[in-house]
Amino acid sequence: MPTLHLGNHRCTVTNLINIDSVKLSCKNCSLSELCLPRSLSPEDLARFEEIVTQRPPIPKGGALYRSGEPSHALYAIKSGALKSIVTTEDGEEQIVGFHMPGELVGFDGVESVHNCTVVSLERSSVCELPLKDLEFLSQKISSLHREVCTVMRREISQEQSMLLLLARRTAESRLASFLVSLSRRLGSRGFSQTDFNLVMSRHDIANYLGLAAETVSRLISKFQEAGILSVNRRRVVIRDLDALNGKVGTCSSAKSA
Template identity: 50%
Template sequence: MPARNRTLKIGDIKVSCGNCSLTELCLPHGMDGPDIEKLDQIVKRQQPFQPGQHVFRAGDKSRSLFAVRSGALKSYCTTEDGDEQVLGFTLPGELVGLDGMSDGSYASSSVVLETTSICELPYDLLEDLCHSLVGLNRQMMRVVSKEITADQGMLLLLGKRNAEERLAAFLLSLSSRYKSRGLSTTEFNLPMSRQDIGNYLGLAIETVSRLFASFQKDQLLKVNRRQVVLVDMPRLRGMVEGCSGRKI
């Protein structure tokens, strides 16, 4: 990690776990004031990362978990053939680096998609706090559970859905994640490229571009480069729920 890291305490800065707008999404969720202060004391807040910078790379020695305050990250791995496989995208209030907690090194890489602010939580200090703070331990279990659920959902997405359903499900997932941040559910910016979306969904970039054009023609959405407006949410949901039988 860059040498620019420094540990900040409450009172030294304006941004802290206690007054962060993402508290309900991140690790402090469900914790009371004194416990949040204890968590805040171990957090390292870094200078913003710029697009293309790596938070960590696969194989790096793992020391910390990272929480995104603003911006977006892409997680990926490299296949034996040297090809990139996108594993997911991390938005504000979400964590990355869980895959480094088991064997001492990160299994994937995390790269910045747009200017991103990050909180770093050293594993050893976080583990000690989890032993003493029931609320933090409970939230860590929720985070791991959400990761497992997301992985299962991705397997279903790739295994059972056609191209149109995959893109619709992806856009609805982003809509839901932005909603939990108090942002618009129907109008948002895509921090990832069409190529990244296609890689993640198992589709060619040409297919993704064609689908966006087709969805726009069918008045399901409006798109201007990376700015998307979901015009007909019920129809998008119908495309996805018709396949799975589950509501989104």
């Protein structure tokens, strides 16, 4: 039986086909406690389900949408993982975010056009939430409106944290921060927060953190030597989460003025 790795879960292709063929139901979704409709009453959930459609699964390397395309929806990630990329004027690619199951993507739509390309890191399934329907429903359902605002505030807060990280933190602090963030996000979504697969390459991690891939490798080795992590290829086991958290706060004295 062929198998696919989805996060740190493994399931059969047969299972996936069965899941895909099921009529979309937020109520029965394993991520219902994390996704937008989590605070809705059964009646409002039924109205919400009417605006949601499931997109065909995106293969590894496939794009959910590309920069310049019209922005008309938000997307809730059901399974898999994706990355957001901005291409600079000189053709350089900068990764500006990784997206895990239970999270929303599509906030980069400015004046109805996306300014990011979102690419699947492994076979991914997403639910599409059309913006005009979401706006209409948010006016009718106050708890949905609050939830959308909460997600947007969280997005802005994360962007600010990332700016601070890139401006002020050492390479060691950046990598520790990245791993702690990933651990928290996976942990809050029912996955192990100390034992997981990195769905992104070292090159992607380095690009996202503004480092060289070799620096990421060196730091991973350093963390292993300190007993903080065990890493085998993309499998990460966090041995000492407190120590890893301690590395997050390490600001560069050269940059801390």
